[in-house]
Amino acid sequence: MDALIARAINDLAPARRAVALTGAGISIDSGIPPFRGPGGLWERFDPMEIAHIDSFMRNPAKVWKVLVKDLKDVIDAARPNDGHCGLARLEQLGILTSVITQNIDGLHQMAGNTDVIEFHGTFAWQRCMQCDRRIATSKVDASRLPPRCACSGILRPDAVFFGEMIPPVALWRSQEVAARCDVMLVVGTSAVVQPAASMPVIAKEAGAVVIEINPEPTALTGGISDYLIQGKAGDVMNRIVAGLEAKR
Numbered sequence: 243m244d245a246l247i248a249r250a251i252n253d254l255a256p257a258r259r260a261v262a263l264t265g266a267g268i269s270i271d272s273g274i275p276p277f278r279g280p281g282g283l284w285e286r287f288d289p290m291e292i293a294h295i296d297s298f299m300r301n302p303a304k305v306w307k308v309l310v311k312d313l314k315d316v317i318d319a320a321r322p323n324d325g326h327c328g329l330a331r332l333e334q335l336g337i338l339t340s341v342i343t344q345n346i347d348g349l350h351q352m353a354g355n356t357d358v359i360e361f362h363g364t365f366a367w368q369r370c371m372q373c374d375r376r377i378a379t380s381k382v383d384a385s386r387l388p389p390r391c392a393c394s395g396i397l398r399p400d401a402v403f404f405g406e407m408i409p410p411v412a413l414w415r416s417q418e419v420a421a422r423c424d425v426m427l428v429v430g431t432s433a434v435v436q437p438a439a440s441m442p443v444i445a446k447e448a449g450a451v452v453i454e455i456n457p458e459p460t461a462l463t464g465g466i467s468d469y470l471i472q473g474k475a476g477d478v479m480n481r482i483v484a485g486l487e488a489k490r
């Protein structure tokens with residue numbers, strides 16, 4: 243592991259257009275449960291039943307009650323952890339330009355990254371279904387469900403429900419930054435779900451070094467990623483950032 247940390251520091255030190263691709267694994271230490279996998283939200287709920295846009299349209303109060311309100315409480319309380327803060331520090335150091343994330347928790351922005359591309363939109367904001375006005379989720383009064391905008395329109399998460407498209411701007415921007423990055427850090431995601439899965443491939447084909455930081459090997463390991471640093475995102479990022487700062 244020490245040798246791989248040193249290798250990552252050497253690869254990142256000269257980088258100027260590094261990009262991170264992140265997933266649920268980076269936010270677990272912030273208290274945000276993953277949607278998929280053991281202990282995930284989708285073990286408790288059938289996503290097609292409760293997180294499909296058709297369910298929301300049919301009965302927004304019910305979806306707010308069983309899913310959105312809980313998620314709001316969890317995300318309102320969440321703060322960035324060392325994994326998020328490490329990526330923000332890489333941006334401050336002039337090494338990393340962008341974060342592509344599958345998460346909807348808004349924690350990369352809270353940590354200080356300025357170019358965050360969100361495949362699945364964001365739960366940090368709600369959008370009025372009538373006038374399109376956006377309201378910070380933390381400012382939404384969820385005592386009456388579904389919460390409504392001043393115009394009386396129903397508020398919905400500004401995130402992508404099942405049955406909805408990935409925002410096209412997020413898709414083309416992520417392809418663009420992946421194609422011109424010098425290093426891609428894959429953090430806390432097995433990147434099996436499209437379109438996230440294609441980003442490390444685009445980066446690799448463009449000649450970037452692909453570094454994976456995950457607790458376990460993934461389908462990327464040994465093929466697409468140049469190497470895997472096995473561990474928790476926060477611990478690994480702390481060591482990498484400390485090494486880069488020591489080089490200055």
Ligand SMILES: [Zn+2]
Pocket residue numbers: 370371372373374375391392393394395
């Ligand atoms: Zn409105």
